[in-house]
Each structure stands twice: as structure tokens, then as C-alpha cells.
Amino acid sequence: MNRRIATVAFLTICFLFSPMTAQPQQSAAYQPDAGPGGHEISAAPILVLVQNVSALDAEEQKVTAFLSTQGFSYDVTDASGLSSFNADDYSLIIFRTGSTPASYNNATVLSEIQDAVEIAGATLMVELHGSYLAEYLGWGTVSSVGWGPVVAASCAFVAPITTHVIFDGIATWDPPIPPDQNDQIIWENPNINGGSGVRIDAIANEVAIESWHVQMTPGWTGQPTNSTYCQSWGGCTNERSVHNAWDQTQNTKYVVKGNGKLFFSAPIGFGGAFATDAAVVIGKAGTTLKRNTVQWLSQVLTPPDPPSNLTASAVSPTKVQLSWTDNSNSESRFVIEKQWTSTTWIRIDTVLANTTSCVVVNLQPDTEHSFRVFAANWKFESDPTNVASVTTPTFPAPSDLAVDSVAVTSIVMHWRDNSVNEDRFVIEQSEDGIQWAQVATTGKDTTRKRVEGLVPQKKYHFRVYAVEGTVPSGSSNVLTATTLTFPPPLNLQATGHSSEEVALQWQDQTDFEEGFMIEYREENGAWLLADTVPANSSAYILGGLQPSTTYEVRMRAFTSQATSPYSNTAQATTLLFLQNPANLSGVLMSETNIVLTWDDNSDGESGFEVEHQEDNGSWITLTTTAANVTTYAAQGLTPRTMNRFRVRAVGNQAASGYSNTVAIETRMAPAKPQNLLATAVDHKTVRVTWQRGSENEEGYKVEKKAEGGSWALFTTAGPGDGDILDENLPSATLYWYRARAVNDLGESAWSNE
Incomplete structure (x- = not known):
């Protein structure tokens, strides 16, 4: 008798594989002899x-x-x-x-x-x-x-x-x-x-x-x-x-x-x-x-003796342990079968010779399963063992699914783990509570999961089930939650800034955005993406526009997973065209005074706006000059700071682009001391005084020499006007004095003697 049995998708821990291929073509001379005690597998040797x-x-x-x-x-x-x-x-x-x-x-x-x-x-x-x-x-x-x-x-x-x-x-x-x-x-x-x-x-x-x-x-x-x-x-x-x-x-x-x-x-x-x-x-x-x-x-094999004493015990809701007695010394494998219907058996696994136990997995929970085993070699299959039956226990579903926290694009949930055998948990998501899709998995014994990639301000339904192998438990209760809103930027304002630019300002409503997307269009035109700007920004200059043209601007915040609704739409008209001033330069006159000059390239301007930035601060307008003016003295600057300047032409509803930017640090070597005087106080003391030549010195060096002698350092003094005494001098001796100011950029010239 030939045993040819279909194979289905059951697996076992000791599983190798059980290939089923077509019946071989035999030579005419081959006559198989089953011999006693087994079933012949018909094939030429x-x-x-x-x-x-x-x-x-x-x-x-x-x-x-x-x-x-x-x-x-x-x-x-x-x-x-x-x-x-x-x-x-x-x-x-x-x-x-x-x-x-x-x-x-x-x-x-x-x-x-x-x-x-x-x-x-x-x-x-x-x-x-x-x-x-x-x-x-x-x-x-x-x-x-x-x-x-x-x-x-x-x-x-x-x-x-x-x-x-x-x-x-x-x-x-x-x-x-x-x-x-x-x-x-x-x-x-x-x-x-x-x-x-x-x-x-x-x-x-x-x-x-x-x-x-x-x-x-x-x-x-x-x-x-x-x-x-x-x-x-x-x-x-x-x-x-x-x-x-x-x-x-x-x-x-x-x-x-x-x-x-x-x-x-x-x-x-x-x-x-x-x-x-x-x-x-x-x-x-x-x-x-x-x-x-x-x-x-190709020696003749003897039929293997059938195994015996088959027992089955449930290991988990989806696994059954089979054990049997090996009575043969000629098998090359054992074949495990499961009862499919009252009259049909299916082959679910093949294990190696001398194996006496196996775990069958991926069985249905809360179900009676019946098994039998027979020995086989390349030529014979034995009679099967006794039938062993066992009922698998139920596979309890997780329960108490609830929300931990809700964000704009994510929801964190937790549940109760009611099983001890699961390999993992599967989270399903639905928008209508009818059509479900898997969105996440977790490892065994895990009872908390964040589901990301959701749409802001939208209702979702979730459920969780456990899985062992390929067999799922029932599903948990259904959790319904709505993601938070993603507020858009507020109070977007737009102002014509130049013939090519519009200045934008807005209020940032969130602390979790990753940036802002700014879009613009000409009136009733198609929206275009202008730029993305960093998170927490509140101002932007939109450039590259046409002169005297009306533009509409809108914006929205974004993260890697979502975007906010759009802000209000703001409108502004670029100014009339004026040619940019050029070749802006500056001369440091003192540590508080810089004189600027530039080339006037425009016709029809009413003046020039001079803007100033100290260190990395904001740009401020220092002055607006009259038309055709090409110089300006910036006074009252903070000593020892980096100062940047730019200039643009302005007129009636018109402004040019900016000139080049010039950067000058208000630091310079000190000026020489003024009006140095040396006065005899008595026959052994001389008083030396001077006035400071600038306000940026860090101190002074004072030198003296006797009549006919050489100059040598007498003393040093701190900043400000000078007033020192030279005491214990020999009587009736002529002395000369001089001083110069110093700071970290150098030394001044010598004062008068």
C-alpha cells in the first residue's frame, strides 16, 4: 500500500521538512517486495x-x-x-x-x-x-x-x-x-x-x-x-x-x-x-x-517496526508535546500525522530517526487534537501508533486597553497581559471601527505601546491581541481616542519691505514644531513654497519678488509626521524699484564714531536708510538721510563691539535692495597724552601731570632722563588724566619727562617733553 498524504502548514520545534514530489518512473524490471510488517513505498532503488x-x-x-x-x-x-x-x-x-x-x-x-x-x-x-x-x-x-x-x-x-x-x-x-x-x-x-x-x-x-x-x-x-x-x-x-x-x-x-x-x-x-x-x-x-x-x-531494507505508546500533552494553548517509544532500528525518519476529519489524516511533520518526542505548534486553542506516528525509511512505512488525543486550553485575550497619553500625532496605550505563552502582541487600528489594520507589534510580556504617525485632531479606534507562533488570541476591548489639534501660527502680518521683499511676522503657538513652511502667490495665483524656517522663529524676509506687486502669504508649522492647518492669509505689496546703493565703506574715527560712505546709484529716492547691527543683535535704523547724500557719521557707538552697517535707497512707496554690508570693530590704539607739565614742588620733588588724549587707553608709560642722560622708564600709571610725584631727587638737578598711552592694540605716540 502506498501512503501519499497531503502536507499542511503545521510546524514543530523538531521540524526539518517533509517534501512531497511526484511518483518516480520505474524500470520495467523492478518488482518491489514489501515483505512482512510494513507498507511498501513504490520506487526503483x-x-x-x-x-x-x-x-x-x-x-x-x-x-x-x-x-x-x-x-x-x-x-x-x-x-x-x-x-x-x-x-x-x-x-x-x-x-x-x-x-x-x-x-x-x-x-x-x-x-x-x-x-x-x-x-x-x-x-x-x-x-x-x-x-x-x-x-x-x-x-x-x-x-x-x-x-x-x-x-x-x-x-x-x-x-x-x-x-x-x-x-x-x-x-x-x-x-x-x-x-x-x-x-x-x-x-x-x-x-x-x-x-x-x-x-x-x-x-x-x-x-x-x-x-x-x-x-x-x-x-x-x-x-x-x-x-x-x-x-x-x-x-x-x-x-x-x-x-x-x-x-x-x-x-x-x-x-x-x-x-x-x-x-x-x-x-x-x-x-x-x-x-x-x-x-x-x-x-x-x-x-x-x-x-x-x-x-x-542499495542494500535491502527491512520494514521498520511501528512505534508505540504515543502520548500527547498540551504545553500551551497552541502547542502539544508528543512522546512515543521507538521500536525499530531501520527507520530513517518518523512521520507525524494529525486527524483532520473523522476519516482523514494529514501529515504535519517528519523528524529524524531515533527521535522519540516532538512539539507540534500553531494548533487552535480550546480544541481537541488527535495524532498518530509511524516509522519510515526510503522503502517502507510502518503501521501507525495508537491515536493520542488532547484538548488545548483557551488562549486568553489581553484586556483593560486604555489610554496613557495623547499627543498631536501619537497615542500611548496600555493593557493587561492575561496569557503566559504569547510570543508578541499585535496592535490594530481602525478609523471606523469596522476595517482594521495592524500598525504595531511588541515583544512578549509588554503591556505598553506608543502608536505614531497619526493625523492631528482625528478619532481612532484600537485593539490588541496576543500571538503565539502564528495563532492569535481573541482581541481586547476597543479603545477610542482623538489626537490633539496642531495649532497654526497666529496673526501672520506682511509688510512691503523693498521692491523685492516682503517682511513677515507671526506668533508661534506650539513648542514642538520642527519648523515652518512659508507659501506665497501673486493675487489669485497658484501657491508656491517659498522656504522652510527653523522652529521657534517669528519673523522672516521673503525675497526674490517683483517690484510694485501684491502678494498673498500663508504658513503652517510642521513636524516629521504632521503639519498644522494654515495660518491666516496676509497680503502685502512690494515697493517701487530703486537701484541699490553700492560700495559701502567705513572709517573708524574713534571707538564711538564711524564715518560711512557709499555710491548713490538711484534716481528719485527721497533719502537713504542707514541700518546698524551691534554684535549679533537685531538690525535697527539709525537715520534716514536726505536725497543724494552719500556719507553719514555713526556716533555714540559702544566701544569694543562689532558693528555692521547697510544702506538702502527709499522713496514714496519705494525701497531698493540693500547695499553690501560693512563690518567694523570699534577698537583702536589710544591717542597720545596732551599738555604734559613737570613742576618742582620743593628742592627734592617734581610733580608730573597730563591730560588723556582719548578714552580707550588701559594705562600709561612714563619715562624720564637727567640733563644729558638717556630716557628710561620711570613708572606706569592707570587710565585717565595723569598726576604723579617724583620724590627724593638730588637738589639743583634738571630732569625731563614724557608719557604715552597703551592698550591691547598698541601704544600712542609720546607726549610733549
């Missing part, structure tokens, strides 16, 4: 891979010829036809081909082969360029090699080192001297010059089946030879190969891959395995790949 099923190459023909003459049943397919075969029902898959099999480097094809080996327990045997399949599967790397083949009609020597079933019936042989004419053939190949091939390089965890072999020297029938080895026997006749050395080791290896094997020969690759009908072929370029090996790899 050997699957031969080729590159073109309509035109087998010479190497592929060696495979099929060998299998046919030895009585093995087989199916043949290429990469394009593999999907029509259930590859995991074959015990042995053979791929020996004469050129690179690029058509097999396909993810779908490789997945089917990998599943057959790792899950179903097949052996993949590769030779020659079929070795590339191991590389495509990621199981090893291959390299191209060249060799001189062992060509022998009568000289072949096999001496196994290890005891293995593939050597059954092969006697250990020591080479006679000289060799006789009846020795077992190693490899027969008409090309005595050798050829190229492919080898699999060393792979970790490989298992070697070792055998001594004789390295041969190529030759042909009737070849005379003067080889030292042959001459030591008195010469050889009718030879095709002669002994050169026989202390080399050839390794035939396999690597365990999941439940199956990758079978290959290393390190020198493959060749000639199907060249003769001899029971075992071993040689320099060959492998132990004859009748014994094929029989060993």
Missing part, C-alpha cells in the same frame, strides 16, 4: 542522473550498462526531469558524467537532491565530472586533474586493508613474480595516454575504506619492455601494464550527510569504475565501485 536523458554520453552509458548487466533496477533522469521523480524514495543516486554538469547548478534541483540524501537517507555516489554536484551542494570543492590511466588486460592486484562488505568474496592478493595471465582486471581504457578528470578535495569528517593498490605503468598488448621490475622476473610478455610500485594507498571514502551519504574516491578522483564486470575494481584512477559496492549502498 537506484536513480541514475545524466545530463541529457535523450543522449547519454560515454561515461553515463557505462553506468547504465553496468547496472543492466548486473541485474540492478534503475531509473534515469536529467536535471529538467528530476521534478517528476520522488528522489527521496531512492536508496542510491549515481552521477557519473563526462563533462561539467552546469544544468544541475540550479537551486530547485539541488534542493531535491539534498532532501533525498539528508532527510530520506539516500546515498549520492559521484564520479568524474559528476563530482561537481558535491560542489554545487556546498559539500566540498572539486579540482580538475590529469592522470595516466592504469590500462591492464591481465595485471590487477587488490589487497584490502580493512574488512568491509564491499570486499566480500575478494581474496587478498600478493603479486606473483612474474605476474600471471589470470589476474583480476583493474581498469580497461583504450586511451593509454591518460586524460583529464575531476576530483573532490579532502572533506572534513570523511570515512575512508582503504585498500592497497598497485600503481601501474601504461602499456599495450605485445609491448616490449625493459623495465627494471619486469626484467627482474625475466621479462614480461603480452602485457598492457607492468608493475612499477605497489605500496601506494587508494582511499574510497564517504561523508555522512544527515541521514544519507556522499560516496566518492579521494584524493585522486574517479575513473573506470564501470569499465568491466569484475566484482571489485581498484586502481590509480578508479574506485571500489562494482557489484559489491552497489549492493552495499
Whole structure:
């Protein structure tokens, strides 16, 4: 009886996969024998891979010829036809081909082969360029090699080192001297010059089946030879190969891959395995790949005994723990089935051999579930276990969903977690309470979430449910909340500022905006975005406009997630056009006085506005001059500050753009002291006085000298007018005095003496 059962979307913690593919095409000679105690899986035991099923190459023909003459049943397919075969029902898959099999480097094809080996327990045997399949599967790397083949009609020597079933019936042989004419053939190949091939390089965890072999020297029938080895026997006749050395080791290896094997020969690759009908072929370029090996790899399996004592216990509302007794030693897997209807069972999982428990997940809560398990290998499936049933508990929904806080574009909510098994929570959102959409998720045991990206001043509905695996709980109560308003800027005012500019002012109504968007248009025109300005701004000069034109302006605040409504619409008319003044410059006259000059480029102005900015403060208008004036003395400035100036022409409902901006710091070296006097107070004391020449000195240096002497520093004094005494002088001696002011920019000239 064949068991072919649909697979549904149940998962298990010990899940690998359970591929279901099409029924294989069997060779006519294959007659399956179920044997006692199990259900036959109908498939031929050997699957031969080729590159073109309509035109087998010479190497592929060696495979099929060998299998046919030895009585093995087989199916043949290429990469394009593999999907029509259930590859995991074959015990042995053979791929020996004469050129690179690029058509097999396909993810779908490789997945089917990998599943057959790792899950179903097949052996993949590769030779020659079929070795590339191991590389495509990621199981090893291959390299191209060249060799001189062992060509022998009568000289072949096999001496196994290890005891293995593939050597059954092969006697250990020591080479006679000289060799006789009846020795077992190693490899027969008409090309005595050798050829190229492919080898699999060393792979970790490989298992070697070792055998001594004789390295041969190529030759042909009737070849005379003067080889030292042959001459030591008195010469050889009718030879095709002669002994050169026989202390080399050839390794035939396999690597365990999941439940199956990758079978290959290393390190020198493959060749000639199907060249003769001899029971075992071993040689320099060959492998132990004859009748014994094929029989060993495709050995007859016994039906697995059915597992027993199946029990089922609920682990959570969506999970059930299954446990059973493994009574078989020939299974490659266990298959778990779930009852779908009273008469229908579905396959939900496949687990590895020797497994005795499994957790089935994604089950419906508060539901009775029935299961059974049977053992299987590539050929047989056992009878199922007893049926085990269990009812999963309810999956409680979260409750008490409520608002924590509401903002303009977000709402923070919390709820009660009533379950212990959830993987996560899902938050759903609705605008009408009917159509719901998922908007957020949280981790398990989380009971608070902020939902963002909402529209200001809008009503929303929310609900929450828990999820374990793919199974949801019921939903919580519905929470209804309305986001806050996003107030627009207030009292937008617009004033014509120049022939190209409009000055804007407004009141900022929020403390969370990220900026403002300003839009403008000519009267009844289309709105255009003028600019975005930083948060907390309250003024802006809108430039690049046309003279004597009326504009409407509006604005709104924005964040990354929302925008406020628009402000009121303000209107202003740009002024008439006047040409900008140019070449503004300034001269520092003192630390409180700067004289400005500029070029008058306009006709018809009524005057010029001179604007001033101290350090980084606001611009203020210092004065409006008369028409045609090109100079102005800015007085009363603050010493030691940075002062910027700009000028524009103005007239009746007209203003030009600004001139260039000039920046001047009110700092300069001090002026020299004035009216220095030296007066004798008595016969030993002189009084020295002076008046300050400016108001920016930080102090003074005072020097003196005797009649006919040199100047030397006498003393220093602080800022202001000077008044010092020079005491304890010699009587009747003439002295000269001078002073100069100093600050951090330098020193003044010397005063009078």
C-alpha cells in the first residue's frame, strides 16, 4: 500500500521538512517486495542522473550498462526531469558524467537532491565530472586533474586493508613474480595516454575504506619492455601494464550527510569504475565501485517496526508535546500525522530517526487534537501508533486597553497581559471601527505601546491581541481616542519691505514644531513654497519678488509626521524699484564714531536708510538721510563691539535692495597724552601731570632722563588724566619727562617733553 498524504502548514520545534514530489518512473524490471510488517513505498532503488536523458554520453552509458548487466533496477533522469521523480524514495543516486554538469547548478534541483540524501537517507555516489554536484551542494570543492590511466588486460592486484562488505568474496592478493595471465582486471581504457578528470578535495569528517593498490605503468598488448621490475622476473610478455610500485594507498571514502551519504574516491578522483564486470575494481584512477559496492549502498531494507505508546500533552494553548517509544532500528525518519476529519489524516511533520518526542505548534486553542506516528525509511512505512488525543486550553485575550497619553500625532496605550505563552502582541487600528489594520507589534510580556504617525485632531479606534507562533488570541476591548489639534501660527502680518521683499511676522503657538513652511502667490495665483524656517522663529524676509506687486502669504508649522492647518492669509505689496546703493565703506574715527560712505546709484529716492547691527543683535535704523547724500557719521557707538552697517535707497512707496554690508570693530590704539607739565614742588620733588588724549587707553608709560642722560622708564600709571610725584631727587638737578598711552592694540605716540 502506498501512503501519499497531503502536507499542511503545521510546524514543530523538531521540524526539518517533509517534501512531497511526484511518483518516480520505474524500470520495467523492478518488482518491489514489501515483505512482512510494513507498507511498501513504490520506487526503483537506484536513480541514475545524466545530463541529457535523450543522449547519454560515454561515461553515463557505462553506468547504465553496468547496472543492466548486473541485474540492478534503475531509473534515469536529467536535471529538467528530476521534478517528476520522488528522489527521496531512492536508496542510491549515481552521477557519473563526462563533462561539467552546469544544468544541475540550479537551486530547485539541488534542493531535491539534498532532501533525498539528508532527510530520506539516500546515498549520492559521484564520479568524474559528476563530482561537481558535491560542489554545487556546498559539500566540498572539486579540482580538475590529469592522470595516466592504469590500462591492464591481465595485471590487477587488490589487497584490502580493512574488512568491509564491499570486499566480500575478494581474496587478498600478493603479486606473483612474474605476474600471471589470470589476474583480476583493474581498469580497461583504450586511451593509454591518460586524460583529464575531476576530483573532490579532502572533506572534513570523511570515512575512508582503504585498500592497497598497485600503481601501474601504461602499456599495450605485445609491448616490449625493459623495465627494471619486469626484467627482474625475466621479462614480461603480452602485457598492457607492468608493475612499477605497489605500496601506494587508494582511499574510497564517504561523508555522512544527515541521514544519507556522499560516496566518492579521494584524493585522486574517479575513473573506470564501470569499465568491466569484475566484482571489485581498484586502481590509480578508479574506485571500489562494482557489484559489491552497489549492493552495499542499495542494500535491502527491512520494514521498520511501528512505534508505540504515543502520548500527547498540551504545553500551551497552541502547542502539544508528543512522546512515543521507538521500536525499530531501520527507520530513517518518523512521520507525524494529525486527524483532520473523522476519516482523514494529514501529515504535519517528519523528524529524524531515533527521535522519540516532538512539539507540534500553531494548533487552535480550546480544541481537541488527535495524532498518530509511524516509522519510515526510503522503502517502507510502518503501521501507525495508537491515536493520542488532547484538548488545548483557551488562549486568553489581553484586556483593560486604555489610554496613557495623547499627543498631536501619537497615542500611548496600555493593557493587561492575561496569557503566559504569547510570543508578541499585535496592535490594530481602525478609523471606523469596522476595517482594521495592524500598525504595531511588541515583544512578549509588554503591556505598553506608543502608536505614531497619526493625523492631528482625528478619532481612532484600537485593539490588541496576543500571538503565539502564528495563532492569535481573541482581541481586547476597543479603545477610542482623538489626537490633539496642531495649532497654526497666529496673526501672520506682511509688510512691503523693498521692491523685492516682503517682511513677515507671526506668533508661534506650539513648542514642538520642527519648523515652518512659508507659501506665497501673486493675487489669485497658484501657491508656491517659498522656504522652510527653523522652529521657534517669528519673523522672516521673503525675497526674490517683483517690484510694485501684491502678494498673498500663508504658513503652517510642521513636524516629521504632521503639519498644522494654515495660518491666516496676509497680503502685502512690494515697493517701487530703486537701484541699490553700492560700495559701502567705513572709517573708524574713534571707538564711538564711524564715518560711512557709499555710491548713490538711484534716481528719485527721497533719502537713504542707514541700518546698524551691534554684535549679533537685531538690525535697527539709525537715520534716514536726505536725497543724494552719500556719507553719514555713526556716533555714540559702544566701544569694543562689532558693528555692521547697510544702506538702502527709499522713496514714496519705494525701497531698493540693500547695499553690501560693512563690518567694523570699534577698537583702536589710544591717542597720545596732551599738555604734559613737570613742576618742582620743593628742592627734592617734581610733580608730573597730563591730560588723556582719548578714552580707550588701559594705562600709561612714563619715562624720564637727567640733563644729558638717556630716557628710561620711570613708572606706569592707570587710565585717565595723569598726576604723579617724583620724590627724593638730588637738589639743583634738571630732569625731563614724557608719557604715552597703551592698550591691547598698541601704544600712542609720546607726549610733549
